[in-house]
Amino acid sequence: MNAVNAYLKLVRKNLDKPTIAYKFIKYGLNVAEKYVSFFPDRRLPESLRSLTKLCFKYIRAPIDNPQNAVWVNIFAPTEFLHAMDIYPLFIEAYSSYMSGFCVEDCLIDKAESAGISNTLCSYHKAFIGSGELGILPKPKMAVTTSMVCDANINTFRYLAAKFDIPIYIIDIPYEYNRNTVEYVKGQLLEMIGLIEGVFNKKLDLDRLREIISLENRTRKLIKEYINNLKYKSFNTTMATEMYMLFTSHVFMGLEETFDFYERLVDDIKKAPDRSGKGIFFVHLLPMFEKSFKKYLNFSSEFQILGSDLNYDFLNEMYCPDPFEAIAEKMILNIYNGGFERRVKAVSNLVDEIKPDGIIQFCHWGCKQSIGGVGIYRNYFRERGIPFLAVDGDAIDKRNNQEGQIRTRLEAFLEMLKRR
Amino acid sequence: MIGYVCKYTPVEIIKAFDEEVSRIDPEIKTYEKAEGLTHPNMCSFMKGTLEDILQKNIDEVVLVNCCDSIRRLAEILKNKVKFLHVIDLPRKINESACNLFYAELLEFIRAYEEYKGKKFDQDRFKNILKEHKAKIYDSNECIAVLGARFRDDVIKNIGKRCNINVINLTCTGEHRLSNIMQRNDLIFNYASAIMNSYPCMRMTADRLAFLKNYNLKGIIYNTVKFCDFYSYEYASLKNFLNVPILKIETDYLDFDSGQILNRVDAFLESVGVRKIEVQVKNRGYFMGIDSGSTSTNAVILDQDKNIVSYSILPTGAKALDSAWEAYRIALEKANLRREDISCVVSTGYGRISIPFSDKSVTEITCHGKGAFYLDSGVRTIIDIGGQDSKVIRLDDCGNVVDFVMNDKCSAGTGRFLDVMARVLQVPIEDMAEVVRDFKEDITITSMCTVFAESEVISLIAQNKDKRDIIRGLNRSVASKVASLLGRVGKRAKYMMTGGVAKNNGVVYEIENKIQEKIIIPFEPQIVGALGAALIAAGEND
Numbered sequence: 001m002n003a004v005n006a007y008l009k010l011v012r013k014n015l016d017k018p019t020i021a022y023k024f025i026k027y028g029l030n031v032a033e034k035y036v037s038f039f040p041d042r043r044l045p046e047s048l049r050s051l052t053k054l055c056f057k058y059i060r061a062p063i064d065n066p067q068n069a070v071w072v073n074i075f076a077p078t079e080f081l082h083a084m085d086i087y088p089l090f091i092e093a094y095s096s097y098m099s100g101f102c103v104e105d106c107l108i109d110k111a112e113s114a115g116i117s118n119t120l121c122s123y124h125k126a127f128i129g130s131g132e133l134g135i136l137p138k139p140k141m142a143v144t145t146s147m148v149c150d151a152n153i154n155t156f157r158y159l160a161a162k163f164d165i166p167i168y169i170i171d172i173p174y175e176y177n178r179n180t181v182e183y184v185k186g187q188l189l190e191m192i193g194l195i196e197g198v199f200n201k202k203l204d205l206d207r208l209r210e211i212i213s214l215e216n217r218t219r220k221l222i223k224e225y226i227n228n229l230k231y232k233s234f235n236t237t238m239a240t241e242m243y244m245l246f247t248s249h250v251f252m253g254l255e256e257t258f259d260f261y262e263r264l265v266d267d268i269k270k271a272p273d274r275s276g277k278g279i280f281f282v283h284l285l286p287m288f289e290k291s292f293k294k295y296l297n298f299s300s301e302f303q304i305l306g307s308d309l310n311y312d313f314l315n316e317m318y319c320p321d322p323f324e325a326i327a328e329k330m331i332l333n334i335y336n337g338g339f340e341r342r343v344k345a346v347s348n349l350v351d352e353i354k355p356d357g358i359i360q361f362c363h364w365g366c367k368q369s370i371g372g373v374g375i376y377r378n379y380f381r382e383r384g385i386p387f388l389a390v391d392g393d394a395i396d397k398r399n400n401q402e403g404q405i406r407t408r409l410e411a412f413l414e415m416l417k418r419r
Numbered sequence: 420m421i422g423y424v425c426k427y428t429p430v431e432i433i434k435a436f437d438e439e440v441s442r443i444d445p446e447i448k449t450y451e452k453a454e455g456l457t458h459p460n461m462c463s464f465m466k467g468t469l470e471d472i473l474q475k476n477i478d479e480v481v482l483v484n485c486c487d488s489i490r491r492l493a494e495i496l497k498n499k500v501k502f503l504h505v506i507d508l509p510r511k512i513n514e515s516a517c518n519l520f521y522a523e524l525l526e527f528i529r530a531y532e533e534y535k536g537k538k539f540d541q542d543r544f545k546n547i548l549k550e551h552k553a554k555i556y557d558s559n560e561c562i563a564v565l566g567a568r569f570r571d572d573v574i575k576n577i578g579k580r581c582n583i584n585v586i587n588l589t590c591t592g593e594h595r596l597s598n599i600m601q602r603n604d605l606i607f608n609y610a611s612a613i614m615n616s617y618p619c620m621r622m623t624a625d626r627l628a629f630l631k632n633y634n635l636k637g638i639i640y641n642t643v644k645f646c647d648f649y650s651y652e653y654a655s656l657k658n659f660l661n662v663p664i665l666k667i668e669t670d671y672l673d674f675d676s677g678q679i680l681n682r683v684d685a686f687l688e689s690v691g692v693r694k695i696e697v698q699v700k701n702r703g704y705f706m707g708i709d710s711g712s713t714s715t716n717a718v719i720l721d722q723d724k725n726i727v728s729y730s731i732l733p734t735g736a737k738a739l740d741s742a743w744e745a746y747r748i749a750l751e752k753a754n755l756r757r758e759d760i761s762c763v764v765s766t767g768y769g770r771i772s773i774p775f776s777d778k779s780v781t782e783i784t785c786h787g788k789g790a791f792y793l794d795s796g797v798r799t800i801i802d803i804g805g806q807d808s809k810v811i812r813l814d815d816c817g818n819v820v821d822f823v824m825n826d827k828c829s830a831g832t833g834r835f836l837d838v839m840a841r842v843l844q845v846p847i848e849d850m851a852e853v854v855r856d857f858k859e860d861i862t863i864t865s866m867c868t869v870f871a872e873s874e875v876i877s878l879i880a881q882n883k884d885k886r887d888i889i890r891g892l893n894r895s896v897a898s899k900v901a902s903l904l905g906r907v908g909k910r911a912k913y914m915m916t917g918g919v920a921k922n923n924g925v926v927y928e929i930e931n932k933i934q935e936k937i938i939i940p941f942e943p944q945i946v947g948a949l950g951a952a953l954i955a956a957g958e959n960d
Contacts, residue, residue, distance in 0.1 A: 105864075109898075109902055109905075110905070112902060113901075113902045113903075113904075113905025113906050114654050114905070114906070115650060115653050115654035115657065115666065115906060116647075116650050116651065116654055117642060117646075117647040117649075117650035117668075119460070119644055119645045119646075119647055120647040120650065121647075146510050149487060150486050150487045150621075150647070150648060151647065153510070153621075153623065154620070154647070154648060154651040155651070157623075157651070158651045158654065158655060161655060169510070169511075169623050171509055171510040171511050171516070171623065173507050173509065173519060174484055174505075174507040175507055179518065179519055179522055180519065182515070183509070183515050183516070183518075183519055186515055187511075338490075338493075338494060338505075339490075339491065339494040340494065362458060362460070364460070365460075365645075365647065367460075367461055367462065367486075367487035367488050367491070367645065368487035368490070368491070370457075370458035370460055370461065371457050371458060371461050371465075371487060371488060371490070371491025371492075371495075372491055372494065373457065373458045374455070374456045374457050374458075374495060375494060375495065389458075391460070397864070398864040401870060403873070403877075
């Protein structure tokens with residue numbers, strides 16, 4: 001571990017030297033990918049070991065090949081990029097890796113000193129800080145959606161101007177109807193025109209249809225996995241649940257993603273029956289927070305059952321018209337539209353998975369999620385399911401008050417044990 | 420009465436129903452009910468609006484899904500008001516977006532007709548729109564108020580302090596509707612006029628181009644805590660426009676606080692548009708008096724601007740008593756009488772409460788004047804006082820061209836160090852030690868004084884060396900300063916003023932952090948009073 005600490009110190013020390021810092025980060029990701037390939041964590045089932053490795057591959061590709069990369073947010077329609085062999089850099093994941101590198105504080109301070117609000121979400125601040133420091137390689141362009149969170153448009157617009165790259169913003173209306181689908185379809189067509197121009201290549205519609213077809217098959221596996229979670233469970237970690245955001249969103253529709261879910265379903269079928277208390281999260285899991293890690297990671301007493309964010313769209317997509325299918329997918333995402341849509345979807349998942357308790361980790365600056373804390377609290381109270389809302393930060397460890405979080409979490413777990 | 424908050428609300432349609440419509444402008448002081456229904460870290464405007472609606476029993480509300488906070492507000496209000504309608508506003512401005520918005524307006528009309536049991540009056544609507552005239556740009560020099568919304572009384576308050584026109588370009592401002600075509604489908608034309616008004620940050624359109632229509636002397640840029648939209652624009656704007664900008668952060672309800680008005684005054688002074696109160700005299704002796712939160716300082720200058728005497732006193736429970744005492748001691752030390760003083764200029768937080776001053780000027784301008792007088796090579800001033808810290812940038816003539824201050828938080832101030840000295844049970848002088856031979860590199864991670872206090876208590880419990888903790892605390896203050904410096908940009912020479920400049924430990928850590936030497940004047944606490952005395956002696960403020 002000393003070598004890792006020495007390396008992390010070196011990255012930190014060189015953050016103000018963009019070329020060197022970029023090389024260090026690239027090197028670190030490369031070594032980490034090799035490490036998890038040769039020395040996987042044996043406590044995890046085989047599928048989740050392969051997921052860890054896969055995520056390193058997915059995050060590395062756009063960092064290593066910026067000339068063939070596009071910055072995207074988690075809800076961007078990356079099917080188009082996969083169909084054109086372009087690498088998406090998923091900014092929320094990038095920030096998460098930077099927190100893993102223990103440099104998020106420097107990045108966030110840099111963004112704040114540029115004038116960015118300190119109350120902004122730390123995922124966005126860490127990414128902006130990387131842009132301000134110049135340690136992010138310049139991609140060809142950026143694509144974002146207006147969905148779910150206000151910061152998306154603003155962060156992308158700010159950095160696209162700073163890096164002088166083309167940007168396409170997809171505005172997703174709240175309601176689903178014929179007019180809104182047409183509005184989004186029109187934008188997707190316009191976006192493809194821009195991407196084709198920037199990369200000087202054509203979109204192959206048949207390839208896009210294949211991706212959507214694979215997406216449909218993958219979602220069948222996801223549903224099968226959810227179905228098994230009712231009885232079975234792994235002793236897993238919060239990090240692997242967060243890694244799953246790669247496969248459930250930005251890299252959905254790829255063969256490797258499909259393979260991962262196939263293995264996941266096999267593993268869950270072979271897993272022992274759930275023996276501990278099952279914990280389901282709404283929105284994010286605090287994968288870096290000490291007390292959560294201590295009590296939940298690999299625990300057989302309190303088992304992590306996942307997060308609704310990994311299951312935010314489970315419908316079948318209509319392959320013959322991929323533009324329409326993708327427009328519908330975005331509008332109908334459970335995180336888009338009124339909060340009642342999200343509550344209803346969580347309610348269905350709760351009926352399916354039957355957790356013993358629900359946790360909402362109120363991530364610093366995430367208004368779209370924390371604003372609904374009262375709605376969730378009332379809803380779960382009515383259903384008689386224990387619910388814990390705890391404040392903290394999924395990225396900036398300085399915002400996690402260890403003592404306060406520990407007391408709340410311990411009290412909640414004690415409560416679950418007594419039930 | 421129908422309440423609304425957003426400028427994209429179809430106010431004229433509501434009026435055509437012959438209904439009273441009013442923009443909700445919360446003036447409440449606490450969020451008792453609101454924080455029970457949502458999270459305390461939601462934006463204060465949203466919480467204020469929620470509290471206001473519940474307190475005033477506003478039972479008809481029309482919202483636009485402008486931002487995450489308002490979207491959640493809408494969901495919280497369900498079943499709490501009789502009529503709630505949310506309009507989905509597209510972010511793009513093009514034909515298909517206008518069509519979507521048009522459909523939203525028709526849906527609103529249908530929903531309100533159904534709820535109210537009365538028909539929408541087309542003729543009345545037509546007459547209302549006929550009276551509408553789009554705002555014409557004014558070519559005179561002006562101060563623009565931009566960013567997050569302000570209350571109307573706040574705009575008036577800024578206007579009173581400024582001797583040129585103040586224009587409100589926030590969403591409560593003058594550019595709500597562009598011209599409306601009167602032919603064909605009037606509702607469609609109306610939808611299109613709303614969509615084409617000066618875009619708010621939520622929209623994808625370019626806002627900055629619009630600013631070129633104005634002859635801007637300066638911009639007061641407002642951001643609201645936990646509303647993050649506008650900080651992006653501020654961060655871009657300062658590199659894009661060659662116009663002085665003041666960024667302030669409020670919690671929407673506290674604009675009239677001394678701290679914020681202080682910044683506005685200093686800014687108006689720095690761009691030369693603050694209303695002048697009295698003419699100063701230029702013979703005799705001149706006094707500057709700085710009534711700060713921790714110390715009250717006075718300086719007397721002769722007519723050649725030589726320092727004749729000065730006094731430094733702790734500010735007691737009554738700021739005015741301390742001011743009188745500092746005044747008396749300075750006179751006594753200079754062997755002068757009250758009538759020898761031609762003009763007194765006051766500065767500092769207590770400046771407006773000093774009855775014997777002829778004029779008050781903010782400490783930002785005064786620190787600028789004082790520091791430049793002591794060393795004309797100074798371009799950056801780091802002032803850490805009892806309750807705030809600031810970084811002031813001077814031009815080559817010693818005028819303030821930019822400044823930033825810590826926001827409503829005592830971290831990184833003298834008070835922070837006082838609290839920590841008490842926790843560590845050491846005299847404040849011990850906090851000033853330069854620790855080069857530290858045993859452990861301790862970093863204080865908490866950004867808030869209260870949490871840092873518990874962090875220090877736990878470090879003491881772990882038997883950490885007090886000197887290492889002190890070093891950690893001094894480094895934490897240095898890191899706050901470095902962040903402020905990052906916002907104005909670094910430029911030598913540096914001078915540090917205020918009481919904390921006497922703390923060698925903090926100075927050492929700041930120098931280390933910025934890799935530059937810092938000039939410490941012979942008496943860093945009197946620099947503000949010195950600047951005030953210079954203004955009393957006739958220097959431009």
